[in-house]
Amino acid sequence: MADSSARRxxxxxxxxxxxRAAARALVDAGHHVTCVLRESASAREAAMALEGDGCAVHFADLGDTAALAERFAGSEAQVVMSCIASRSGSPRDSKRVDHDANLALLEAAEAAGADHFILLSAICVQRPKLAFQHEKLRFExxxxxxxxxxxxxxxxxxxxxxxxxxxxxxxxxxxxxxGDGELTACKPISDRDLGRFLALCVTDPNKRDAILPIGGPGPAISLKEQGTxxxxxxxxxPAFKSVPPRMFTLASRVLGLGAPFAEWFAEKSEYARIAHYYATESMLVxxxxxxxxxxxxxxxxxxxxxRAHYERLLAQGR
Structure with missing residues (x-):
């Protein structure tokens, strides 16, 4: 008998x-999953693993409206889940991925008659200071x-x-x-648990039309506690070496002087700003x-x- 809660x-x-963790969780939950990947050697390798997990896989440039429309027509998708994100956080890449690619997905989903869009965003957009945060919020x-x-x-x-x-x-x-290692704290979440949470969003009515911050099992842990x-x-x-966050601010200002003349300087200046942000802002609500x-x-x-994650990593190197 078919599962009435299964969705495309x-x-x-x-x-x-x-x-990848979301794909596994979706399949485990009984959903019919079609993955859209950008063409590359690494994506071809990922496609084999995804197909082994029970997913259908297609390749398309997320900026190609016609190709996306074809993929939607073939999958008859009811739900779209976007786990894409800029890898560098540079202004140009953030606009291309965090905003433009997501917008193309949304417009294709609207045109194809899907009824639900699930977006993997980031908790740091609560206090936006960086290019990628502003692009994520613009798409939101x-x-x-x-x-x-x-x-x-x-x-x-x-x-x-x-x-x-x-x-x-x-x-x-x-x-x-x-600083002293206590400037920031977080409740880190594993890929597996986050994938399971994303899969729950497909069928849980309480997770529709909602912004959902989510962390792993608490309590929150500081950087110094992680190191200990x-x-x-x-x-x-435990042994520590302190790095002053202001060094990133100084680096950003110096590199920013060259930003009007070369994209390289603009990108490097933004990377320094990103480093300062994560050195000084907690990943909590x-x-x-x-x-x-x-x-x-x-x-x-x-x-x-x-703790268990660190234990596994350390064991792998023995």
Whole structure:
């Protein structure tokens, strides 16, 4: 007997780790999943894995309106889920991906008669200071005007983004912190748990026409606490080296002097601004009344913990 809750989902961004996790979760939930990938060698490799998971896979440039219309017609999608995001965060790439590509998907979905658009956004758009945040918000504003039902998911930090110092600690080097290491905190969520949460958005009526911040199992953890945990799991006494966040501000200003003359300087200046933002802003829900980030107000979901993730990474290197 067919599952009456099964829906036809068109998924964009399935070649990334979160998109891949969402694809698996959607298939596990019984949905019919069509993944649209941009043509590349890495996408071809991802396509084989996605097909092995039970997804249909097609290739199309998200800026090609005709190609997108063809994919929608072939999939008869009822739901569109977008997990695409700028990889660099540069102004040009952010406009092309975070806004323009999502807009093309939305317009194709509207034309094809889909009824629900699920967007993977980011919790940092609460306090927008960067190009990619403004582009995400610009698309969110357009999405809210759509006749389609909308679900905007704003996750906190990902395990992957907190794993860059594993090899450094394993090699005996100090864990890098900004300031005293207590400037920021987050409730990181694993790809698997976020994928499951995104899949729930397809059928849960309470997740329609909603903006949903989401983190992993709490409590919130500071950068210094991450470093302490990682060092102890590696069998070392915690050791830290502090980096002043203001160095990124200085770098951004210096590089910005060349921005009017070359795109390279504009991009590098933005990268420095991004680094300063993540060094000084928490990835938690922002309390509109107090203007402070709130551990308590940040919803939690899932089972995977950062500690278990670090343990797995350390074990892989032994």
């Amino acid at each position: 989902v068109l998924l964009a961004g399935a070649s990334g780790t979160i998109g 504003a357009r999405l809210k005007q759509s006749p389609l039902a909308q679900t905007i998911v704003r996750p906190t930090a990902f395990f992957k983004s907190l794993s860059g110092q594993v090899e450094r600690v394993r090699a005996g080097k100090p864990f890098l912190i900004f 945990m990682l060092c102890e799991l590696a069998g070392r006494e 922002l309390d509109p009344d107090s203007g402070e980030y709130s551990d308590r107000a940040t919803p939690e979901f899932g089972e995977d913990t950062l």
